[in-house]
Amino acid sequence: MSDYEVRPAVLRDAKAIADVHIASASAAYADILPEDQLRALAPSTREAKWREAIEFSEPQVHVAVLGEEVVGFVGFDRSRDPKTPSTTGEIWALYVKPEHWGKGVGVALWDAARDGLEEEGCTLVTVWVPLRNDRALRFYELAGFKREMKTAKTTSLGGTKIEEIRLKRNVA
Template structure:
């Protein structure tokens, strides 16, 4: 039995989600992004407002993993934002777990719950954009949940005014 429970996020979870997002990003990008740029990138203040709005408007749908009364991870998912994709294509917009809980099955539980939500909406495929230098995320999506790289989709994305990363779209069939 897992010590984690996955449930819909509530607006009061926005701060914890922002803090998890910042902590995970700091752990992943440490050494890949200059420290001054990393500090600006992971500042949780603006993230909290964005996640509060996402939760309020369910765009994307947000689920949290909790242990007791502590939020330890979250997933945001919905229909694909990519142009020209059919309405049966879903997307994992974000999936983050606090580094203290890495390797404990939290991401897999969040993935399973998001998959169920996407299937309930009629999605038959799902995509995720993942930074090419984020080996942890690539390993999870490719080796643990069966995504494949769509290399012709590699692109540079601006995380803010100074930080840019290379991303690739991953894709898999649901069901």
């Protein structure tokens, strides 16, 4: 039994979600993005983005809490990829504070997202992951996701080109 509880996010969680997002992204992308771009991750813009997501449920957002502290979050909804069937969901974001990595928080968040996607009628779920983010790739592959090799693409993140790949699996 885990000490972590996962629940739907509420508006007052937006700042904590933004803080988790920045702490986790800074650690996860330390070898992928230049230091100045990592420093430029602005809490205020992230908080506004997550406040809007929570308010409009796009994406749906759940948080993992330990006591009263938000230690991770997941955003999920229908796939944003063009020409994707309405039964395909997507993990838009899944971040956990680095000090809680490897403790089951990500799995608990994935389970909540999977349940939510299933309730929405999704049968497949996808996620886009930078190819150089070994930790995230390993996490999703352990969760049963498979790489779709023909989906590799280059995106720009703050002026830095990043190679991403889509992974997918059945929801159930």
